[in-house]
Amino acid sequence: MFNTQRQHPVAALARSFEIIRANFFTILILLFVGNLGNEGSFTLYWIFGAFIILLIWGIISWLRFTFSADEGELKIEQGVFVHKKIYLTADRIQVIDISAGLIQRIFGLVAVEVKTAGSGSKQAKIDALSREEAERLKNLLRSNGDEVKSESKQESLSELYTLDTKDLLTAASTSGRMGVALSIVGGAFSQLDQVVSEERMIQFIQTHMPHSTSASLIVSGILVAIIIAWLFAFLSTLIKYYDFSVEVREDDLLITKGLFERKQLTIPFNRIQAVQIKEGLLRQPLGYASLVIESAGYGENEGNSNTLFPLIRKDRLNSFIEKVIPEYDVETNHRLQINRLGLRRYLLQMVWISLPLIALIWWAVPYGVFSWFILIPMLLLGYQQYRDAEVRSDDSTLVMTARLLSKTTAIIQKYRIQSAQVKQNPFQSRLDLADIIIHVASGNQGRSFKVRELTEEEAIDIKEWTAWNGTPIQKVHKDRLEE
């Protein structure tokens, strides 16, 4: 039991830093704009003043924030101008997330975030607590009040999986986040002339690379951008998954990760909504995949996905799933693949996507004619998408595989499916093809899984199957006719 109390005072500091971090880019832009007028010292006053105001705001909101926990209910009262009372009952809580940011770690504290399902508004987050208190709060909310019993039980049964250094390095160097990093690097490059004048750049190029042509410059520029992006992706993955471990307990999973910000997530088994196996473009050839679980929690706009294991060899995948999340270890007896008519549409889609890109490059870049070669990998990708797409099922589970760039296999329990959709556009209806989309709860918007270009009949069978209890897909059609 927790009496009504305040957080640790460090919460005030943590809150102000969180606001700074959330507005990091805005602040950067303001700094740049502010410096244009050559009044550096003036901007400095502004920054200093803003920081003081944030700190005062942090202190006030710390003063107004109280929480208590009793009989499986967490009560939080907060708000400076608008008073808010959040009451969360333990059996509705989906995820308890303990993390330690930089500031928390300096003072040896942690932040606790509590998420429930459904359409709530804000997250319930306690910014600063000692670790023991956080653990106590967690156990209190996990076990509906009876603290002692569950603690001893959990310790006896827990099992630990960690990511060793070699796997961590492999995960970092093959991380699929390069695309995101690439766009950031590209953006930074386009802003380069703000910092360095064009003449200087030309001068630099002439002195250091006297024999370069514009073509070789473009190629080397692209190479440099890719390398920088890769480094970013490498480092960010390393920081994110440093010292990763999954602890399997009786009722829940405890995931711990992170270098600067230690994150600890508790996910009860009965709150897991779906499991995804992701095989990235770089990882698949090496025989690696990552495991992601969806759980229902609110506060995020995007779904609430949590990495269950960042990198695992494909041959060990099944035994891992069997041990850790046995419910999702399925033998499927019914398998659907895309037929030839679908192939046509998969390939055509790739052509439609590439054409504007090719046209743009052809028009804008010297040697742009060569952009026609983009079509080859795109068509290969389309073919691979067609090969990979499939739907498998047994009586109670659906396995959907599809590829955009990386191959994603979603394992979904029938009783977790929120709704099913069959979608057909005019081109598809001419060929009697349709897409199937399955929604599961995750975050407050849910997540959807889609397999394209099934035949209409198959898609409808799957859709009907989701509403029937314990019927294999092949039987659905027959049963429906008999009724």
Place this chain on the structure above:
Amino acid sequence: MRSKPENKLSSAAIKAWRLTTCIFCLLIGFIPFLFWIYNVVSPGEGNFSIWMIATLGFLIVVIAGLFITYLPEVRWQHWYYQVDKHEIDLQNGIFIITRTLVPVKRVQHVDTRQGPILRNYGLADVTISTAATTHRIPALDEETAEQVRNQISRFARLAKEDV
């Protein structure tokens, strides 16, 4: 697609949608009007050509006319729904046909909504929320809407499960 869901929306929906489209088109129609006002208020440089404004206005009137006369009816013809104790089955879409199935036991809550236009025609929308998605059956008779809402909520209560 195969056998459609049984029920259609109320036929008054067409009128209500016509009115909504009408209001929307009026708002769009303001754009050339604003250009014209600008011309009158600040004569001289930077004016919009009167022909451009006229063409734009004409186009908007023609497209709006088509939209108002045909679109609501076509849309109405392509809307089907069906509710039974296992599932809610919806089909809509003119070009892209979407068939949605919501297992009733997944429904979190149902509500009916009514704006001033719908109320004028005695209609209401039914909104069905699950933990992941929100679905809408638009423009039913008030009475039907209430019936559908109560029916779904009754069925949903019968099978109460975890999220």
